[in-house]
Amino acid sequence: MIKLEDVSVLYNKKVLAVDNISLNIDKGEFVGIIGLSGSGKSSLLKTVNLLVKPSNGRIYVEGTNIGLLKDKKLRNIRRKIGFIFQDYNLVDRSSVLENVLVGRLGYKSSLKSFFGLFDDEDYKVAVNALEQVGLKEKVFSRADELSGGQKQRVAIAKTLCQKPKIILADEPVSSLDVSSAQTVMDYFKKINEKSQITIMINLHDVSLAKKYCSRIIALKHGKIFFDKKVGDIDDDQLQELYQ
Numbered sequence: 001m002i003k004l005e006d007v008s009v010l011y012n013k014k015v016l017a018v019d020n021i022s023l024n025i026d027k028g029e030f031v032g033i034i035g036l037s038g039s040g041k042s043s044l045l046k047t048v049n050l051l052v053k054p055s056n057g058r059i060y061v062e063g064t065n066i067g068l069l070k071d072k073k074l075r076n077i078r079r080k081i082g083f084i085f086q087d088y089n090l091v092d093r094s095s096v097l098e099n100v101l102v103g104r105l106g107y108k109s110s111l112k113s114f115f116g117l118f119d120d121e122d123y124k125v126a127v128n129a130l131e132q133v134g135l136k137e138k139v140f141s142r143a144d145e146l147s148g149g150q151k152q153r154v155a156i157a158k159t160l161c162q163k164p165k166i167i168l169a170d171e172p173v174s175s176l177d178v179s180s181a182q183t184v185m186d187y188f189k190k191i192n193e194k195s196q197i198t199i200m201i202n203l204h205d206v207s208l209a210k211k212y213c214s215r216i217i218a219l220k221h222g223k224i225f226f227d228k229k230v231g232d233i234d235d236d237q238l239q240e241l242y243q
């Protein structure tokens, strides 16, 4: 589903955030990325949909080298890849429904998306997405009336409206209390299992990564320190990672 070949990210010609990484992620995997702050987790995730352009290497999504795509073809492939940010990325003064409908814009002509014109099908998809994250009753609430955990669930619903095959989530629960973080992670897990959506998620909380992910990729100084099934990770390796 996702294949990286010799991918590096170099900022300002001097900070090597991702150092020659190659990896393969299959459809339906739930992969956690862990590592110290500054180890390159965010940069790695953002290269997968070209939010950050790699300075070297190739990125394949479903076999297509996305670095070679332009305009409509690039937009179409990006539509398949949802991205969830730590700070939710919602419009606070808009309703939950309006926020979620933004996820449909990739399916609209530029004119319709400019005027925010949605049809019955869009509303159906949006309400269904909110149902999937347990927030159907909040459909007309304003986004800024929600708790952090609820906001992140709205962000997930927005992404689901894109009908993604892949969800990339960059520290999606690090601003949340323990209980809200678990609830959000539960929804990620449900979505992964029910829809076979491939998930790559950056987490600084190793215990959450071990609880929810099937595979963990640990980064150190921009390189893969280990890449293992959760059951194969031992505490010594984790200690070495965080030293």
Ligand SMILES: Nc1ncnc2c1ncn2[C@@H]1O[C@H](COP(=O)(O)OP(=O)(O)OP(=O)(O)O)[C@@H](O)[C@H]1O
Pocket (backbone or CB within 6 Å): 011, 012, 015, 016, 017, 035, 036, 037, 038, 039, 040, 041, 042, 043, 044, 204
């Ligand atoms: N836009 C940028 N311009 C310049 N340097 C950057 C940029 N983004 C990240 N870096 C640097 O790249 C390196 C990796 O950062 P990155 O954010 O990818 O790591 P991270 O593991 O996600 O860290 P954190 O957990 O703190 O977000 C760091 O040295 C960081 O300062």
